[in-house]
Amino acid sequence: MDTEETIGSVQRSGTYTFQWTKLHLPRWKTDPLRYEYDTVAAKALEQLQVIAKAKGYSDDPRKRPDLYQLLVENHASHDDLQEFWEQLHTVPDWVDWKQLERGQRFFYRYAAANLMGFALQGFVGENSAASGVVEVLVRTGGFSTRVLLHRLLETFQWLLQVTESLQAIQPGGTGHISTIRIRLLHSSVRQRILKMVKSRPEYFDVETHGVPVNTLDSIHSIATFCCNHMWLQLPRMGVYPTQQEKEDYIALFRYLGYLLATPDEYFATVDQAKATMESMLVHELTVTKTSRVVCFNFIKSLVDLPPFNVSKDFIEAGSRVLNGDELCDKLEMGRPGWVSYACFKGHCWLVSALATAQRLSPTFDHWIIAHWKLLLHSAVIQSGLKGASKFDFKYVPQEGIKVEKEGNGRKGVSYGILSRPVEVFYLGVFLLGLILAIAASTLIAAGLWIVTPYPRNSGV
Numbered sequence: 001m002d003t004e005e006t007i008g009s010v011q012r013s014g015t016y017t018f019q020w021t022k023l024h025l026p027r028w029k030t031d032p033l034r035y036e037y038d039t040v041a042a043k044a045l046e047q048l049q050v051i052a053k054a055k056g057y058s059d060d061p062r063k064r065p066d067l068y069q070l071l072v073e074n075h076a077s078h079d080d081l082q083e084f085w086e087q088l089h090t091v092p093d094w095v096d097w098k099q100l101e102r103g104q105r106f107f108y109r110y111a112a113a114n115l116m117g118f119a120l121q122g123f124v125g126e127n128s129a130a131s132g133v134v135e136v137l138v139r140t141g142g143f144s145t146r147v148l149l150h151r152l153l154e155t156f157q158w159l160l161q162v163t164e165s166l167q168a169i170q171p172g173g174t175g176h177i178s179t180i181r182i183r184l185l186h187s188s189v190r191q192r193i194l195k196m197v198k199s200r201p202e203y204f205d206v207e208t209h210g211v212p213v214n215t216l217d218s219i220h221s222i223a224t225f226c227c228n229h230m231w232l233q234l235p236r237m238g239v240y241p242t243q244q245e246k247e248d249y250i251a252l253f254r255y256l257g258y259l260l261a262t263p264d265e266y267f268a269t270v271d272q273a274k275a276t277m278e279s280m281l282v283h284e285l286t287v288t289k290t291s292r293v294v295c296f297n298f299i300k301s302l303v304d305l306p307p308f309n310v311s312k313d314f315i316e317a318g319s320r321v322l323n324g325d326e327l328c329d330k331l332e333m334g335r336p337g338w339v340s341y342a343c344f345k346g347h348c349w350l351v352s353a354l355a356t357a358q359r360l361s362p363t364f365d366h367w368i369i370a371h372w373k374l375l376l377h378s379a380v381i382q383s384g385l386k387g388a389s390k391f392d393f394k395y396v397p398q399e400g401i402k403v404e405k406e407g408n409g410r411k412g413v414s415y416g417i418l419s420r421p422v423e424v425f426y427l428g429v430f431l432l433g434l435i436l437a438i439a440a441s442t443l444i445a446a447g448l449w450i451v452t453p454y455p456r457n458s459g460v
């Protein structure tokens with residue numbers, strides 16, 4: 001049986017160490033949350049399904065209803081829908097819109113570091129090792145390499161929509177609407193899996209993993225979305241968010257968590273949010289066979305993807321830097337050579353230098369934020385997804401469908417200087433940094449020698 005951590009004890013997760021405090025969450029507090037879930041949305045979903053059926057919609061992909069639209073049209077005439085609607089449109093008194101707007105800028109300010117961290121630590125490390133979460137993910141089929149990239153783009157779409165502008169996250173805004181769609185999607189996933197468990201209990205082990213998309217998993221996910229950047233990702237790339245940035249970004253996700261029925265008290269302050277993240281690291285990360293499948297397919301779906309053609313070695317080097325060797329070995333990741341580590345170092349030096357320059361020049365900072373916003377919105381939503389997704393339920397859990405390790409169907413990249421532009425660029429940054437460091441050390445040594453020349457005939 002797992003024992004509780006003692007207050008004051010030093011805890012370790014990979015290369016990250018911290019002290020257990022009163023703010024950390026003991027198991028007796030978190031374990032029951034595995035069996036709690038978003039009952040308000042679950043009841044609303046059932047009501048929406050009754051309305052949809054009466055209107056002639058069905059499970060057939062061509063005849064599926066737009067649940068959000070049905071909610072808009074019918075919320076006033078059904079108690080369960082009204083309760084759901086009211087919860088979503090009541091702004092908690094702790095929300096400070098100005099602060100949330102600052103939080104939104106954080107995402108674009110350090111976009112290169114945030115995206116790299118989110119992919120290699122958030123997905124590869126944390127998500128793969130969240131054993132209950134991955135059991136749900138492989139059952140929706142969305143972790144098959146054929147659809148994984150599309151799902152990743154959809155997740156980024158949501159992130160871009162909730163960081164786009166203040167209006168976007170206020171009731172009625174695009175990010176607000178997308179978040180409601182995600183909440184209904186989560187309820188559909190849970191409902192579908194639980195329905196199958198009724199006739200075949202072995203399909204999903206509710207006793208071990210809890211209810212699918214439960215409250216504890218949601219707290220864990222929100223922590224991954226907002227806290228991991230601050231303590232597990234950016235500092236390992238040489239970027240150190242300020243206290244204000246931490247407060248603002250965590251406040252933004254406290255509000256988004258609230259919209260997704262995630263108890264917000266775990267993110268009420270920076271210290272509490274940090275303790276929540278650390279408690280999840282200690283209690284919730286276990287590498288299983290399914291973790292390896294999810295991690296394998298995630299890497300496969302990104303490798304050699306045009307136009308950047310990023311290599312497996314680069315992804316593995318970055319993952320090892322951000323997650324530590326212990327976890328990556330458990331996930332059966334390869335051990336790349338030094339060139340890939342040098343490329344990743346180039347990335348770290350670049351984002352770190354940019355962050356310093358942005359702090360020195362607010363004009364440059366504004367320029368970076370505006371350009372990343374423009375670039376990401378057009379690359380992800382317009383080019384990648386060919387228009388915003390409505391997050392409908394595409395990968396419906398079915399008997400017999402459970403994702404295993406898969407290839408990506410791509411031929412691979414032939415060797416050439418320009419075949420992997422991102423890595424070549426980062427290697428260039430690394431070599432330039434190395435040359436500058438050697439030149440600076442030589443200059444300093446020469447300067448010191450001029451000021452205090454070394455004695456030529458010492459001791460004779």
Ligand code: HEM
Pocket residue numbers: 132133134136137140142151152154155158159182185186189212213214217218219221222225257260262391392393394395396
């Ligand atoms: C509370 C924080 C969470 C956020 C912000 C979030 C966000 C999202 C987003 C943006 C999508 C749509 C894009 C995609 O298909 O990947 C999505 C879908 C999904 N999420 Fe979450 N999620 C959260 C928690 C969870 C948890 C705790 C689980 C499960 C244990 C989960 C399971 C799923 C599944 C299975 C889908 C895909 C449904 C399909 O196949 O269409 N999510 N989520």
